Amino acid sequence: MPAAVNGPAGQAPAGERQTSAWEPLIVAFCCNWCSYAGGDLAGTGRMEYPANVKVIRVPCSSRMNPLFIMRAFQRGADGVLVAGCHPGDCHYSSGNYHVRRRLSAFKQLLEFSGLEPQRFQVHWISSSEGDKFAAVMRSMTGEIKALGPNGKLRDRRWQSIT
C-alpha cells in the first residue's frame, strides 16, 4: 500500500478511506488493578473481542495524561478508550474520583474541537467483569467501524501501516 497522506479537513488518509478491508485501530488504556485484570479474565474465559483493540496497561486510570490520548490520535488511533475501576473501588482509593472529573472535562473539550463523541470513551470495568470488558470492546469497535477511519488530530507525517 502506498504511503498514506492525510486528506483535507480531518479526513483519514486517502489510502485508508478506499480500502474496503479497513479495520479500526483502538487504543485502550486499562488500569492495572481492575480493567486490565478484567481483560485477562475475558481472555482466560475465552470470551471473544475484536483484535482491533490494543491494550496499554496503566497503574491507575488517574495515571492518564491527556497527552497520551492526543498522541494516540496523532499516531493513527481511530478510537481511544480509558478503562478503570468503578468509583469507590480504586486501588489507591481516590484515583478514579479525580480522573472522572478530569476526563469528563477533557472528553467534552475533545468533542468541542470536533472529534465525534464515540471516538473517545471512558468505562468502568472491574476485575470480575470479563464479560463487560469483551462487550465494551465489541461495542466500541462497532461504533468506530460505523464512523469510519479517523483523520482528526492525526499527524500528517504519520504513515499508515495497515
Added chain:
Amino acid sequence: MAEHHISAAAKIRAAVAQDLLSGRISLLLGWEKGHFQWQSRPLFARDGADLERLAWDSFCAVNLSRYLPEELKENEKVGVLVKGCDSRALNRLVQDRAVPRERVVAYGLPCPGMLDAGRLVEAAGGWPDEIAEANGRVVLKGGGRESEVHRDSLLLDKCRHCLYPDPVACDQLLLAPVGNREAPDRFKAVEEREQLSAGERYAYWEKELQRCLRCYACRQICPACSCRECFVEQEQPRWLGKAYDASETFLFHLIRAYHVAGRCIDCGECERSCPVGIPLQELNRKLIKDLNALYGPYEAGLDPEREPPLLTYAPNDPAAFTEK
C-alpha cells in the same frame, strides 16, 4: 490624556514612592508609555527616576502579576499595580504557590476598562495622532479628521466581559472603586459553537488554528501557566514536535486549555496578547462552562482558599460519559 488620568498617575506615584524609596520594596511593577499614545508597556521601576515615567491611562492592559515569579528571584519584596483582573491573577499565582503573598505589596487600581488600539483605528479611520478622553467619551484626532465616540465602544474584548473591575485582593487601594460591571454573557460564543456538527467544529478550529505561530505568548502571559518546565519545551518525553503540522497545533491548544482548566481566571490576556487573533477564550470558557455545569459554579482567582474543581472531587460526582 484625560485630566483625571494625569492626576491619577501622580496619585499612584506619590503612594508608591515612599515604599520604593524607603526600600520596603526594591522593585515596582507598573506601566510606562511606549512609542505611541495607544501603547502602555510594563515598567520596572527601581528608583525615583524610573517612577517619573509611571503611567496610568486607558492602555495599561498588560497583566503585571505574571512577572512576579521571575522578579521575586532577584528581589526580596516586589510592589505591583493590580487592576481587577491582575488581582485575580495574583490570587491565582498565590494559590498555585508560585508567589509567596507576603513578599508582594499589591496596590489596587479600580479599572475603567482598557481600550483596544484596533477599535481606535477603526473609529478614527486611521492611526490617531491625538486621543483625548472626557466624561465617557473619546475624541480622536489625526489626518485632518476628528471623531468622537462612546468609550465603551472602544473597550478591549476582555474588558467588555469583565465582572470584577475592582481589585478583589490588594494591600492598599489607590483610587476610588468603580463598582462591579454588568457584562454580556461570556458563554455565548461557546454555546453557538456547540450547536454545530462535529465536522463543522473541526473545520472551524482547523481554520482558526492554522494561523497560530506557536510563539507561546498566550502561555507566557497566563497567570495559570507558571510551570517551571512547560510540556511544550519538555525534552523527555518530547510531547510537542517543532513542525508546523496541524496536529501539533491542535495538541498544543487542547492541552494548554486543559492545563488551566478550573484555574483559568478568564482574564483574557492570552487572547489579547495573541498576535494572530486565535479565539483562545473560547477554549478556556468551554472548560469553565462545563466544569461549572458538572461540579458547581466556581470563579477562579476570587478566593484563594477555595479549591479549584479539578483538584478535588465528591464520591457522587456526575460524569460526562456513561457510568453503567
